[in-house]
Amino acid sequence: MDETALRIMQLAAQGFCCSQIMIKLSLDDMGEENISLVRAMAGLCEGSGTGDLCGVASGAACVLALYSAKGSAEEQALDCAPLLLAQFMDWFKGSATSWGGIRCDDIIAFNGGRKPEVCGNIMVRARETLLGILAEHNIDPSLPKEQAGAR
Template sequence: MNALLLDLLPYVHKGYCCSQLLLALARQLDDTDNAGLMCAMRGLCHGIGQSGGPCGLLTGGAAVLGWLSSKNEEEPHPMIDAMTNEYATWFMERTQAFGGTGCENVSSGLAAAAGEPLPEGGMPPMELCGDLLAECWEKILDIHESYDLESARS
């Protein structure tokens, strides 16, 4: 199991999904607590409610970058589009072999790479997505650093 996922086990046991886990990491980085935002991120879980939509690591990562880069609700970072584009482009390249960025594509691809079956009709276990989650978090941190977001939130 990925070491980052071990730190997130309390959230995993509460049933948090990938997008929420990325926000949990961002809240630790920003030293803030926003329960409402965590609840809102739930809407991105499992390909947007098992609709076949994009993986929560993609949408959640973009949302986390937007949140980390904002000074307030009315003043987004001037480079937010470039940041989210960089993240999305990286994610699409990273998951290209899985046949798409949908939650089902990504989880099926991860399961196949691990030689594990995907639960029938269910969502992938977090252990399956843990390494990709860690890679996504590292990419978010790289973008965070390269755009000097340390001072963005007030």
């Protein structure tokens, strides 16, 4: 078991859902804590509470926005922001056949019920993909957008 899988298991054992775990991993990368953001990410848990889009995918979209989107009136989004999301969602949709779909309810049904190892494996793969996309666009996941732009 690698370090990411272990951290995911620890966070899940603490009661965090997949979308919260995705953002917490990125905050960990940056050495930051943002309780309000993590709390807000709970709104994406279990397909926003309706079984729709998997919280890993919506959480990953938020992670990419954390590194690339506009966050204040003075700030500009990175030009690559839409591309980051498109790349991730293309990967997620393409991979989803192996875990049952892109909707939380479909993933649960396909796998015979809610199973931590299924969601954990999706999170590990999504995390690897996110980090690869960020690297491809020369975005350092250890730096918040404000600091990365100052380079």
